[in-house]
Amino acid sequence: xxxxxxxxxxxxxxxxxxxxxxxxxxxxxxxxxxxxxxxxxxxxxxxxxxxxxxxxxxxxxxxxxxxxxxxxxxxxxxxxxxxxxxxxxxxxxxxxxxxxxxxxxxxxxxxxxxxxxxxxxxxxxxxxxxxxxxxxxxxxxxxxxxxxxxxxxxxxxxxxxxxxxxxxxxxxxxxxxxxxxxxxxxxxxxxxxxxxxxxxxxxxxxxxxxxxxxxxxxxxxxxxxxxxxxxxxxxxxxxxxxxxxxxxxxxxxxxxxxxxxxxxxxxxxxxxxxxxxxxxxxxxxxxxxxxxxxxxxxxxxxxxxxxxxxxxxxxxxxxxxxxxxxxxxxxxxxxxxxxxxxxxxxxxxxxxxxxxxxxxxxxxxxxxxxxxxxxxxxxxxxxxxxxxxxxxxxxxxxxxxxxxxxxxxxxxxxxxxxxxxxxxxxxxxxxxxxxxxxxxxxxxxxxxxxxxxxxxxxxxxxxxxxxxxxxxxxxxxxxxxxxxxxxxxxxxxxxxxxxxxxxxxxxxxxxxxxxxxxxxxxxxxxxxxxxxxxxxxxxxxxxxxxxxxxxxxxxxxxxxxxxxxxxxxxxxxxxxxxxxxxxxxxxxxxxxxxxxxxxxxxxxxxxxxxxxxxxxxxxxxxxxxxxxxxxxxxxxxxxxxxxxxxxxxxxxxxxxxxxxxxxxxxxxxxxxxxxxxxxxxxxxxxxxxxxxxxxxxxxxxxxxxxxxxxxxxxxxxxxxxxxxxxxxxxxxxxxxxxxxxxxxxxxxxxxxxxxxxxxxxxxxxxxxxxxxxxxxxxxxxxxxxxxxxxxxxxxxxxxxxxxxxxxxxxxxxxxxxxxxxxxxxxxxxxxxxxxxxxxxxxxxxxxxxxxxxxxxxxxxxxxxxxxxxxxxxxxxxxxxxxxxxxxxxxxxxxxxxxxxxxxxxxxxxxxxxxxxxxxxxxxxxxxxxxxxxxxxxxxxxxxxxx
Numbered sequence: 001x002x003x004x005x006x007x008x009x010x011x012x013x014x015x016x017x018x019x020x021x022x023x024x025x026x027x028x029x030x031x032x033x034x035x036x037x038x039x040x041x042x043x044x045x046x047x048x049x050x051x052x053x054x055x056x057x058x059x060x061x062x063x064x065x066x067x068x069x070x071x072x073x074x075x076x077x078x079x080x081x082x083x084x085x086x087x088x089x090x091x092x093x094x095x096x097x098x099x100x101x102x103x104x105x106x107x108x109x110x111x112x113x114x115x116x117x118x119x120x121x122x123x124x125x126x127x128x129x130x131x132x133x134x135x136x137x138x139x140x141x142x143x144x145x146x147x148x149x150x151x152x153x154x155x156x157x158x159x160x161x162x163x164x165x166x167x168x169x170x171x172x173x174x175x176x177x178x179x180x181x182x183x184x185x186x187x188x189x190x191x192x193x194x195x196x197x198x199x200x201x202x203x204x205x206x207x208x209x210x211x212x213x214x215x216x217x218x219x220x221x222x223x224x225x226x227x228x229x230x231x232x233x234x235x236x237x238x239x240x241x242x243x244x245x246x247x248x249x250x251x252x253x254x255x256x257x258x259x260x261x262x263x264x265x266x267x268x269x270x271x272x273x274x275x276x277x278x279x280x281x282x283x284x285x286x287x288x289x290x291x292x293x294x295x296x297x298x299x300x301x302x303x304x305x306x307x308x309x310x311x312x313x314x315x316x317x318x319x320x321x322x323x324x325x326x327x328x329x330x331x332x333x334x335x336x337x338x339x340x341x342x343x344x345x346x347x348x349x350x351x352x353x354x355x356x357x358x359x360x361x362x363x364x365x366x367x368x369x370x371x372x373x374x375x376x377x378x379x380x381x382x383x384x385x386x387x388x389x390x391x392x393x394x395x396x397x398x399x400x401x402x403x404x405x406x407x408x409x410x411x412x413x414x415x416x417x418x419x420x421x422x423x424x425x426x427x428x429x430x431x432x433x434x435x436x437x438x439x440x441x442x443x444x445x446x447x448x449x450x451x452x453x454x455x456x457x458x459x460x461x462x463x464x465x466x467x468x469x470x471x472x473x474x475x476x477x478x479x480x481x482x483x484x485x486x487x488x489x490x491x492x493x494x495x496x497x498x499x500x501x502x503x504x505x506x507x508x509x510x511x512x513x514x515x516x517x518x519x520x521x522x523x524x525x526x527x528x529x530x531x532x533x534x535x536x537x538x539x540x541x542x543x544x545x546x547x548x549x550x551x552x553x554x555x556x557x558x559x560x561x562x563x564x565x566x567x568x569x570x571x572x573x574x575x576x577x578x579x580x581x582x583x584x585x586x587x588x589x590x591x592x593x594x595x596x597x598x599x600x601x602x603x604x605x606x607x608x609x610x611x612x613x614x615x616x617x618x619x620x621x622x623x624x625x626x627x628x629x630x631x632x633x634x635x636x637x638x639x640x641x642x643x644x645x646x647x648x649x650x651x652x653x654x655x656x657x658x659x660x661x662x663x664x665x666x667x668x669x670x671x672x673x674x675x676x677x678x679x680x681x682x683x684x685x686x687x688x689x690x691x692x693x694x695x696x697x698x699x700x701x702x703x704x705x706x707x708x709x710x711x712x713x714x715x716x717x718x719x720x721x722x723x724x725x726x727x728x729x730x731x732x733x734x735x736x737x738x739x740x741x742x743x744x745x746x747x748x749x750x751x752x753x754x755x756x757x758x759x760x761x762x763x764x765x766x767x768x769x770x771x772x773x774x775x776x777x778x779x780x781x782x783x784x785x786x787x788x789x790x791x792x793x794x795x796x797x798x799x800x801x802x803x804x805x806x807x808x809x810x811x812x813x814x815x816x817x818x819x820x821x822x823x824x825x826x827x828x829x830x831x832x833x834x835x836x837x838x839x840x841x842x843x844x845x846x847x848x849x850x851x852x853x854x855x856x857x858x859x860x861x862x863x864x865x866x867x868x869x870x871x872x873x874x875x876x877x878x879x880x881x882x883x884x885x886x887x888x889x890x891x892x893x894x895x896x897x898x899x900x901x902x903x904x905x906x907x908x909x910x911x912x913x914x915x916x917x918x919x920x921x922x923x924x925x926x927x928x929x930x931x932x933x934x935x936x937x938x939x940x941x942x943x944x945x946x
Contacts, residue, residue, distance in 0.1 A: 019686060022180040022712035023737055025153040028134060031714070031737035032101050032148075035759065035780075038736065038773035043820070043857075043886025044763055047812065049778040049797065049805040051489050052506070053524040054536035057513040058471025059490040059801060062123055064453045065110040066465060071457055074465065076472055077105040079123045079452075080131050080782055080801030081490030083143065090465075090472055090485030096143025098779040102759065103801050104131040106157035106175065111167045115142045118194075120157025124175055124210060125452070126231055126238070126407045128594055129492065129511055129800060131758060131782055132156060132712065136172065138194055149194030153177075153184040155712065159212035163219045163251065168193040171252040173209030173224055178231050180712040181205035187212070187224060189252045200248075201255040206230060207242030210273055215281045216416065222248040223284060223387065224255065225274035229407065233664060233688065233710040235639025238407040239291035243271035247387045258387035259286075265381055265390040266290060275410035279419040284383045285436065286390065287424055289406025290376035306330040308363050314356040320346055334363055337582045345585065354586040365563075365589040365642060378402040378426060380412075380436040393436035400441065401426035411451055416458040425451030429466060431479060442479030450512060469512040489524065489803035491516075494595050495546045496798035498789045499554040507557065508785075508798055509544025509595075515559045516544070517571075520794065520806060539569060548600040548608070558600065558608060558622065563642060564592030566610065568622050579622030581610060590614065591636055593645035593664060603656040611646030615661055615671070629676055633663040648692040654699040660725070662689025668704055670725050679725030684708075684717055691742050697750035700724055703731075705755065709739040716740045718755060720768060731768025741783060747790045748813045754795065756783030761797060765815055772886075778805055811855040812887070819857055820886070824864070826932050826939035827855040832894065834925050834945050839916025847918060852943065854890040854930060858883045862934055866890060868900075869929045874907045876900035876923065883934065892930075894945070895920040 023031075039045060059081050066074040072089035075096075082103035084093040097103060097119065106124035110117055121133025135151040151157075151174060158173035169191050176185025185208035187201035201209070207228040215221040224247075228240025244267070245259040259265035270292035277285045306326060311319070324342035331340055348354045378401035381390040401424060402409060411425030420435040429451050430439040443449065448470020457463035462478035471486040492511035499505050503521045510516065518536030528534045542561025550556035558579070560566030568577040583590050590612030601607040608618045613636065615629040636644025648662035659671035660679075666686045668679045687706040695701035702725055706717035716735040719728040731753075738757040746752035753764040755771075759780045762771040778797065785798035793813065797805040811827040819825045832850060841847045854866065861884050868877040877897045881890060896904065901912045901921060915921045925945050932939045 020684070020708045020711035020713040022177060022182070023714040025184075027737055028152055028714070032134060034734075034736040035101070035738075035773060038734070038771075039775055041885075042772040042774065043765070044772040044774045044812070046776055046884060046887050046889050047763075047774045047807055047809075048776045048889065049761075049774070049807045051524075051777070051802065052518075052520055052804050052806050053489050053522060054491055054516055054518055054534075054803055055489045055524055056486050056534055056536065057491060057510060057516065057538070058448075058486040058488070059492045059513070060125075060450070060452065060469045060511065061467025061472060062105055062125070062452050063107050064455050064465050064467050064472070065108050066455050066457075067110075067112050068458060069112070071460075071463065071465075074455075075108055075110060075117070076467060076488075077108045077119070078103075078488075078490045078801065079125065080104050080129070080492060081488065082779060082781070082801070083108060083117075083119060084488050084490075085143065086485075090474060090483075091487075093488045095488070095779070096139075097137075097146065100137060100146045101148075101780055102134050103779055103781045104133045106133065107159050109160035109162050109170070111162050114140075114167055116140050116167060117143055118160050118162065118170060119146070120154075120160050120172065122154065122156035122175075124156055124158045126178055126229060126236070129494075129782075130156070130178060131800075132178065132709075132714075136160075136194060150190075150197050151184060151188060153182060155182070156208070158208065158210045161212055161214050161219075161222070161252075165219065166191075169219075169251065170194065171212065171222065172197075173212035175210055175227070176205075176208035177712050179233075179710050185209070186226075187246075187252060187255065200252055201226075201246060203242045204228070207240065211276045211410070213276045213278050215278045218281055220249055220251045221281050221386075222252050223258075223276050223278065224248070225276050225286070227273050228271075229273075232639065232641075234637040234641050234643030236407065236641055238289065239270050239272035241267070241269050241271070243274065245274060245276070245286060245387065258383075259390065263388070263390050264392075266292065268292075270375075273407050273410040275412040277412045277414045277422070279414045279416075282384060282386055283414075283419045284387055285412055285414055285422060286381045286383075287410055287412040288379050288381060289402055289410055290379050291406075292376050294374045294376055305333075308334070308360040311356045311359040316349055316356065319349055319356040330359075335582075336362070336585075340585055348585065358586050362583070362585055362589060365591060375404070377404070377406060378424070380422070380424070380432075382436060394439070395437050398424070398426075398430065398439055400428040401430065401439075403427055409451065411454055413454045413456050415456055415461065417461050423454050423456070423464075425454050425466070425468075427451075429454075429468075429479070444479070444482050446484050447473045447482050448512075490801060491803035492800045493798040493804065494544065494784055494800065496785045496796055496804060497547045497549060497787055498796060499549045500551055500791065501554055504789050504792060505554065506796060506804060507539075507547040507549060507559070508804060509540075509547060509559065509561075511800070512543050514538050514542060514544045514561075515540035515547060517557075520789070520792070520796070539571060540567070543594075545595050546598050548598055550600065550605050552605055556621070558598055560596075562594050564590070564596035564610070564612060566596065566598060566622070577622070579608075579610075579618070581612065581616040581618075581625040581627070591633075591642050591645045593642060593647050595647070597646055597649045599649040599651060601651055601656065602653050603651075609649055609651070609659070611649055611661060613645050613663075615646065615649070615659070629661075629669075629671070632661050632669045632676070633667055634665045637665075648689050648704075650692045650694045650702070652694040652699060653696050654694075658694065658699075660692040660694055660702055662692045662704065664688045666706065668692060668725060672724065677725075679721075682728040683719060687711075687713075687717060690740060691744075693743055693745060695750075696745055696747055698722070703743050703745065703753070704728070705740040705743040707739045707741060709758065714739050714758070716755075716757065718743055718768065731764070733764075733768060733770050735762060735771050742786050744786045744788070746809070746813060747788055748793075749815075751816065752813065754786045754788075756786050756797065758782045761786070763812075765820070766817065774807075778802075815857065815887070821859060822857065823859050823937040824932060824934045824939045825857045826930075826941050829854070829930065829941045829943040831944040831946055838894075838922045839918040839920050841917055847916070849918075850894040850922065852892045852894055854892055854932075856883075856888050856890070856932055856939065858885060858888060858934060861885045864888070864890075864932055864934045866892075867931045867933075868892065869931065870904075870923075871927050872907050874900070874903045876904065876928070893920065895922050
């Protein structure tokens with residue numbers, strides 16, 4: 001036995017170390033510093049990005065903080081879209097965190113007297129796309145500048161409380177890591193404005209603080225809710241014995257558990273997320289996501305019709321005796337294929353091909369098990385003695401509050417004027433007027449579901465500001481009527497694509513906001529409210545997923561919602577055809593990822609690929625399917641989240657049927673000459689394959705990115721193979737630690753690669769030998785997708801938090817090592833069309849203001865003089881600027897400067913052209929030269945005003 005134990009211990013240590021490890025606090029700090037350095041020294045730091053929307057569907061709100069003395073002034077924190085400020089009751093918003101290292105927020109707190117903001121980074125929810133933060137950020141100038149003030153390894157912040165009598169005294173509830181245990185969670189307190197922190201409550205490495213409240217008017221009396229959870233890519237356990245309610249009577253210096261076994265509040269493994277609200281020091285509310293199993297109520301009747309559970313123990317004789325009508329109703333309602341109707345299924349049972357239990361198995365994938373979990377769910381408790389004892393208040397189930405997603409909500413407020421008036425935020429928004437005994441839904445038709453923030457005006461009953469998955473809503477009559485206040489571009493895109501129309505359209509699927517389509521030239525202003533037509537249109541509901549557009553007819557679109565529920569849309573005729581492949585009765589169900597990958601073949605637009613745990617191919621636009629592979633994953637794991645699924649597909653542009661797949665459990669496969677080959681050797685194990693890209697320039701070349709986020713591993717994993725994936729080489733090079741979501745190749749320049757990470761876009765000009773950070777106009781937001789529109793030469797950036805950005809990459813595509821080596825390189829200029837309204841406003845339209853973008857590269861930083869000359873050599877404009885090393889862009893307003901006007905008069909011996917209303921004198925029609933000079937080096941390009 002003495003010889004065996006060391007071996008067993010060694011094996012256990014190996015298994016623990018084999019799985020990906022969470023990124024350390026020191027590595028996170030180093031990554032932030034590295035990114036800041038790259039931003040300052042990048043050759044491409046001047047490449048501009050422009051946000052093209054959309055805005056109206058908004059994104060997930062996690063908190064609002066309102067000025068109690070002036071409620072038209074407030075801040076809105078978005079889960080992954082940063083912090084926004086309004087001083088006009090939500091009519092317009094301004095971003096105040098765009099220069100910070102992250103846009104991911106869990107909670108905010110505002111000291112309205114002094115203009116100090118505290119931002120707890122990292123979303124406090126525990127969804128699939130709840131991004132980690134970097135600790136606590138603080139601003140003392142209303143968001144102009146931000147400083148990191150600690151808790152770097154917290155990842156996710158639950159709540160922040162500021163002592164109204166001492167702004168340097170702050171108490172923070174830290175939720176902690178989402179996918180791994182860590183010690184930096186619990187309650188932290190500072191009394192010196194964030195210079196130092198003291199951990200005053202620690203439960204364990206898997207239990208953090210999700211809610212934290214102060215009794216109104218008494219900052220000494222605090223309540224906190226602890227939440228134990230364990231999220232993995234394949235399973236989410238949203239409850240545990242560590243969950244409970246704590247109380248402090250010394251402003252958070254010490255804590256006492258007040259939800260113990262004798263308190264009346266649930267205890268044990270089934271205690272889930274808890275939300276808190278206090279009316280005063282006596283009356284405290286707690287909304288609880290109970291994960292304890294429901295008990296069958298005495299005398300409860302079984303619902304009419306068949307249920308899948310009926311078949312689990314049913315014998316053949318009973319099954320064959322079922323009424324065909326009853327059985328057909330079950331089969332049709334549950335989405336069985338048309339070939340599975342009563343007569344056919346009974347024949348299969350008679351022949352012994354299938355058993356009745358197979359009908360239940362057919363339906364039980366991981367997602368159905370999540371929804372079918374018979375738990376108690378949402379319940380409300382109240383204490384009338386300051387937390388000593390608790391009583392359950394709701395007399396019936398609060399239907400529509402949580403479903404099985406309680407880990408996502410648990411928001412509660414009590415009206416300051418009435419202790420029996422309670423509001424609950426879950427899937428729906430509820431109000432009770434009897435202390436939680438009964439509830440009514442106050443969510444209206446223009447209010448999005450899934451509620452994460454509720455603010456009640458303490459001075460005006462009925463005035464509520466609500467934050468949800470669809471942005472901000474405001475009511476003044478207690479929910480009878482609502483306004484929608486969505487002007488920030490904070491859409492959370494999973495995937496984007498483009499078509500080839502003029503102007504081309506952008507399509508994208510968003511978290512909980514469906515699939516939208518809009519022209520890339522669509523203006524994001526409020527004109528649509530007058531015209532009645534918002535320029536972006538929704539074409540699918542649910543959680544919007546991947547999109548493919550037929551390049552022969554852009555009205556034919558393939559898209560859908562979560563877990564592989566895909567459709568072929570005919571946008572011209574409003575047609576919807578459901579096209580999800582179905583497994584055979586008797587086989588295990590296909591496993592579909594939350595974001596199931598689909599792909600139209602470049603070689604034949606009737607051919608569609610779709611990935612479950614196997615690869616499916618349709619030769620007729622999704623009408624019929626053939627499964628062309630066995631399981632291409634590691635086989636899945638037991639859990640309540642779909643896992644062991646395909647996440648990435650790619651077909652070589654060079655050869656039809658040369659396919660690659662990637663899975664959520666780290667496998668890459670090649671399909672070549674009718675055979676499948678595992679190409680995972682040489683890649684890190686057990687990571688999520690976020691993209692596989694077959695090269696557009698070299699048939700043997702393929703790129704892959706893997707993502708360790710679901711292990712809290714933020715290492716960038718990017719690889720290239722020159723032999724169909726037989727061997728791999730890392731091209732992560734100088735990338736800072738941040739999970740990689742997408743890699744794509746430039747269609748014109750084989751040396752240019754683009755990647756999107758959880759904190760922005762990086763571009764390589766040398767096929768991954770080095771990377772350049774690009775952030776001009778693009779905040780540090782999660783980037784989920786990148787695509788190049790080849791004709792327009794635009795890079796489209798699909799962010800998960802700030803909608804869609806566009807960058808003109810015409811000049812970028814022309815950059816090579818030779819160009820960068822030149823002291824000065826000036827890119828070709830486009831000709832301009834002269835317009836009579838240049839600079840001239842009218843009562844009906846704004847003035848057109850022309851511009852000519854001068855793109856050039858400099859081998860070294862230094863002064864560059866720019867002269868614009870007309871056909872007679874008159875210098876119409878001249879300016880000196882400081883150029884950066886790398887790409888530079890100088891915006892010329894196509895107008896004369898003061899010296900240019902004088903020179904024009906002397907050389908042409910006539911009056912200069914008439915000035916426009918805005919005071920500028922624009923260039924008339926003609927030919928012009930632009931000369932750049934840096935030191936002794938000159939570069940010249942010409943353009944015409946036509």
